[in-house]
Amino acid sequence: MFAELDRLFGKIDILVNNAGIAKTAKITEMTNEEWDRMIRIHLYGAFYTSREAARRMLPQKSGKIINVTSDLASHGAAELSHYAAAKGGVTALTKSLARELAPHILVNAVAPGGTFTDVRSSLEESHNNSRYLLGRLAFPQEIAKSVLFLTSDDASMFTCQVLGANGGSVMNG
Numbered sequence: 211m212f213a214e215l216d217r218l219f220g221k222i223d224i225l226v227n228n229a230g231i232a233k234t235a236k237i238t239e240m241t242n243e244e245w246d247r248m249i250r251i252h253l254y255g256a257f258y259t260s261r262e263a264a265r266r267m268l269p270q271k272s273g274k275i276i277n278v279t280s281d282l283a284s285h286g287a288a289e290l291s292h293y294a295a296a297k298g299g300v301t302a303l304t305k306s307l308a309r310e311l312a313p314h315i316l317v318n319a320v321a322p323g324g325t326f327t328d329v330r331s332s333l334e335e336s337h338n339n340s341r342y343l344l345g346r347l348a349f350p351q352e353i354a355k356s357v358l359f360l361t362s363d364d365a366s367m368f369t370c371q372v373l374g375a376n377g378g379s380v381m382n383g
Contacts, residue, residue: 225263234289252296281376308370323376343378
């Protein structure tokens, strides 16, 4: 993928790591494969793409990396321990990369709460929106605006930040 980007554009200015899946599983019934798949998609994916982007951004002394994590990285969720652990890893990776790649590459994250996406619709109904102070899930466009802000010149002083676009879920735990 990065070789094709190099060929087409010659450089990379912005990377947004937004790949993800979610599937509930009780810890007592979770298979090694379910655990590994969740960690590979979320954490390994962010690592591999960030590493390749950083290899290109460092010589040009500029760039922005935005990782999409989750409010569940902060407070967890029953039957989503693999998802919360993977997203917690993405949050820790964000902070470490921000320290390592500063001052030229800005690394931040957006931590949405529940959002009307295909990922959300795959979860059981027990994960409802009663924990959101705003009383509703987010629309993808609302999360995209947070990401867009971090890619803009208006965010030139933002690095090592996790924007909690979560409707107040972290307050309700």
